[in-house]
Amino acid sequence: MGNKNVGIKDVALAAGVSVTTVSHVLNEVAYARVRPETKEKVRAAAAQLGYEPNRLAQALRTQRTGMLGLLSEDIATTPHAGRIILGADEAAKARGYNLMILNTSAAASLESRQADVEALLERRVDGILYATMYHRSVDLPPNLGNVPSVLVDSVSTGGNITAVIPDEERGARTAVSALVEAGHTRIGFLNNTDDVPATHLRLQGFRNTLDEAGLDGGAAPVESAPSEVQGGYEAARRILERGRSADVPTALFCYNDRMAMGAYRAAAELGLAIPADLSIVGFDDQQLIAANLYPALTTVALPHYEMGAWAVEQLIDAIEGKTDLALMAAAPTVMDCPLVRRDSVAPPRA
Amino acid sequence: MGNKNVGIKDVALAAGVSVTTVSHVLNEVAYARVRPETKEKVRAAAAQLGYEPNRLAQALRTQRTGMLGLLSEDIATTPHAGRIILGADEAAKARGYNLMILNTSAAASLESRQADVEALLERRVDGILYATMYHRSVDLPPNLGNVPSVLVDSVSTGGNITAVIPDEERGARTAVSALVEAGHTRIGFLNNTDDVPATHLRLQGFRNTLDEAGLDGGAAPVESAPSEVQGGYEAARRILERGRSADVPTALFCYNDRMAMGAYRAAAELGLAIPADLSIVGFDDQQLIAANLYPALTTVALPHYEMGAWAVEQLIDAIEGKTDLALMAAAPTVMDCPLVRRDSVAPPRA
DNA sequence: GTGAAAGCGCTAACAG
DNA sequence: CTGTTAGCGCTTTCAC
Numbered sequence: 001m002g003n004k005n006v007g008i009k010d011v012a013l014a015a016g017v018s019v020t021t022v023s024h025v026l027n028e029v030a031y032a033r034v035r036p037e038t039k040e041k042v043r044a045a046a047a048q049l050g051y052e053p054n055r056l057a058q059a060l061r062t063q064r065t066g067m068l069g070l071l072s073e074d075i076a077t078t079p080h081a082g083r084i085i086l087g088a089d090e091a092a093k094a095r096g097y098n099l100m101i102l103n104t105s106a107a108a109s110l111e112s113r114q115a116d117v118e119a120l121l122e123r124r125v126d127g128i129l130y131a132t133m134y135h136r137s138v139d140l141p142p143n144l145g146n147v148p149s150v151l152v153d154s155v156s157t158g159g160n161i162t163a164v165i166p167d168e169e170r171g172a173r174t175a176v177s178a179l180v181e182a183g184h185t186r187i188g189f190l191n192n193t194d195d196v197p198a199t200h201l202r203l204q205g206f207r208n209t210l211d212e213a214g215l216d217g218g219a220a221p222v223e224s225a226p227s228e229v230q231g232g233y234e235a236a237r238r239i240l241e242r243g244r245s246a247d248v249p250t251a252l253f254c255y256n257d258r259m260a261m262g263a264y265r266a267a268a269e270l271g272l273a274i275p276a277d278l279s280i281v282g283f284d285d286q287q288l289i290a291a292n293l294y295p296a297l298t299t300v301a302l303p304h305y306e307m308g309a310w311a312v313e314q315l316i317d318a319i320e321g322k323t324d325l326a327l328m329a330a331a332p333t334v335m336d337c338p339l340v341r342r343d344s345v346a347p348p349r350a
Numbered sequence: 351m352g353n354k355n356v357g358i359k360d361v362a363l364a365a366g367v368s369v370t371t372v373s374h375v376l377n378e379v380a381y382a383r384v385r386p387e388t389k390e391k392v393r394a395a396a397a398q399l400g401y402e403p404n405r406l407a408q409a410l411r412t413q414r415t416g417m418l419g420l421l422s423e424d425i426a427t428t429p430h431a432g433r434i435i436l437g438a439d440e441a442a443k444a445r446g447y448n449l450m451i452l453n454t455s456a457a458a459s460l461e462s463r464q465a466d467v468e469a470l471l472e473r474r475v476d477g478i479l480y481a482t483m484y485h486r487s488v489d490l491p492p493n494l495g496n497v498p499s500v501l502v503d504s505v506s507t508g509g510n511i512t513a514v515i516p517d518e519e520r521g522a523r524t525a526v527s528a529l530v531e532a533g534h535t536r537i538g539f540l541n542n543t544d545d546v547p548a549t550h551l552r553l554q555g556f557r558n559t560l561d562e563a564g565l566d567g568g569a570a571p572v573e574s575a576p577s578e579v580q581g582g583y584e585a586a587r588r589i590l591e592r593g594r595s596a597d598v599p600t601a602l603f604c605y606n607d608r609m610a611m612g613a614y615r616a617a618a619e620l621g622l623a624i625p626a627d628l629s630i631v632g633f634d635d636q637q638l639i640a641a642n643l644y645p646a647l648t649t650v651a652l653p654h655y656e657m658g659a660w661a662v663e664q665l666i667d668a669i670e671g672k673t674d675l676a677l678m679a680a681a682p683t684v685m686d687c688p689l690v691r692r693d694s695v696a697p698p699r700a
Numbered sequence: 701g702t703g704a705a706a707g708c709g710c711t712a713a714c715a716g
Numbered sequence: 717c718t719g720t721t722a723g724c725g726c727t728t729t730c731a732c
Contacts (some may be wrong), residue, residue, distance in 0.1 A: 356722095357725055357726080358725065358726065358727095359725080359726095369725095369726080369727090370727085370728080373726070373727060373728085374728095377727080379727090379728090403725090403726080404724090404725050404726070406724090406725080406726090407725035407726040407727090408723070408725080408726055408727075409726090410724090410725080410726075411725080411726050411728085412726085412727065427722045516727095
């Protein structure tokens with residue numbers, strides 16, 4: 001069983017037919033008329049010998065490997081990568097493709113990343129996914145263009161390549177709306193200091209939602225800090241201790257779950273109970289944090305799985321000639337970030 | 351550039367030599383004597399045409415793909431997977447191999463996992479790594495044996511396959527020793543309830559270390575609960591509230607970082623400051639938790655990266671005939687778990 | 701020193 | 717309905 005040396009030829013011999021016939025029945029070639037009983041003979045022989053096709057030979061002949069390359073920036077350092085990979089892997093498997101994953105680094109030189117693409121190209125992958133670990137703008141290796149490709153979680157500085165990104169602005173709206181709907185009128189924002197799209201778009205979403213609720217987003221308190229736990233702690237202390245008590249927010253929207261974790265600590269130190277005295281909503285839905293904080297954190301999920309799966313679908317459609325990627329390259333496709341309700345939001349104290 | 355249609359034949363034509371010669375110089379074949387100037391011509395032509403080898407054709411001919419299959423159980427659900435993959439990927443890259451990653455699930459049927467192995471086999475990977483997401487005993491698909499394979503982070507129920515696992519017992523010793531060395535004499539253990547190797551081995555390490563320090567490990571307080579934050583919280587409350595105050599531990603060794611996170615909450619509720627009133631050491635070194643708790647958690651790291659890299663090395667050595675995997679299959683190779691010192695350990699209050 | 705030719709395992713015209 | 721045959725792009729034995 002699983003004898004790696006039996007080829008189509010052996011099956012042909014055993015079944016008493018030609019290799020053509022074997023190929024026809026094993027691949028269920030549509031135009032080939034083969035008598036049912038012959039088919040049976042062939043299948044039986046194949047099973048009996050434990051025949052398994054040699055995909056390399058097939059690929060060489062058909063110029064199709066059925067492999068997709070995934071170039072992933074910093075696969076290990078962020079838990080998000082896993083979800084992108086999972087989404088991509090499942091989508092690929094469902095359509096009979098496999099993933100060849102190469103890890104690269106955001107810090108790696110263009111040449112090094114180009115070499116990675118080259119490795120993928122030498123193996124004749126049918127298409128390439130380039131995934132970054134957070135939504136940003138990347139300089140793509142030029143040889144990426146040699147094969148259908150799509151960008152996951154970022155946009156190309158050069159533009160002109162199909163990309164899928166999270167809808168940051170709308171995600172922020174979702175988060176802030178949850179707070180507004182709970183009855184909060186004094187809502188603060190703990191923002192990131194990095195100059196990345198999310199920083200600007202989430203702020204925009206925050207302000208817009210407040211404005212639309214008649215709450216004057218322009219005047220709402222915003223504190224920025226590095227997007228880590230410590231930054232969140234510091235920004236939260238600042239925002240919670242400023243001004244007269246009547247100005248202090250009763251709810252905080254945090255740039256990400258790590259900052260929210262810092263806000264939890266600040267709240268604890270200030271004697272503020274969550275969610276009774278202070279409601280908090282995060283962003284990212286990092287399981288390890290969001291689900292494990294006490295109380296569990298209500299947050300907005302990044303659609304990593306979905307982006308990975310979507311990208312693979314587009315790629316395969318393009319490879320199989322069902323789509324033209326160029327048509328989608330003009331503007332990135334944007335995906336919704338759903339709210340994950342847990343226990344950190346409640347109405348403000350009366 | 352990067353024209354995917356130029357082959358060795360085109361290079362030969364351009365350089366005015368035969369394909370044999372091109373192959374010889376491009377592969378730096380040792381026994382082939384080629385005049386230096388010819389070599390130059392060939393290389394120049396190759397570069398000029400942007401030739402890149404077709405690995406598929408090479409593989410078909412040489413029966414070597416230079417690809418390693420990695421079957422990973424639940425890649426996405428645990429952050430550990432990333433480190434195994436990273437270790438494997440870097441080790442593979444360093445030796446000119448690439449990884450083909452397939453995601454599977456611990457819950458998947460044997461048949462489904464066998465089909466995944468089959469997919470890898472059809473692509474003629476040179477070897478296979480089978481990685482689980484926590485140290486346990488797995489039922490391996492039988493076709494795994496068709497190609498050199500090594501198990502990462504688990505042992506086979508069938509035995510007889512090279513495997514690498516963390517040294518749980520010694521890891522626990524390391525953790526407990528840190529507490530003993532800080533001067534603690536009343537040390538408790540928050541253990542997991544699952545029947546997995548780590549549960550038993552860490553307990554063993556805990557008791558042994560205490561015994562060797564003259565502290566009577568058999569009598570030391572142990573509370574078990576599911577290995578999540580909530581379980582850690584509950585077990586910690588139980589252990590911290592029982593008996594007279596003179597019996598209450600001044601230090602806690604936790605089965606993992608999540609349980610330690612729960613212990614932090616219990617301590618806070620009981621008005622115990624960490625590490626002044628209570629020292630804590632965890633296990634796993636889950637970055638997101640350990641580094642972000644306040645104070646940052648001292649813990650024992652699982653050698654995921656190292657195991658991934660080690661496994662790849664062995665696999666490649668076996669593939670290249672430098673090792674015989676069978677020699678190592680008798681017993682799993684065990685890897686050390688180093689202590690990561692952060693801020694949750696201090697001497698007990700005087 | 702260099703080249704001709706066989707063949708890795710498979711698919712797909714093209715014949716019959 | 718089924719078989720013959722020519723490659724896919726490369727490596728490698730064997731001749732020259």
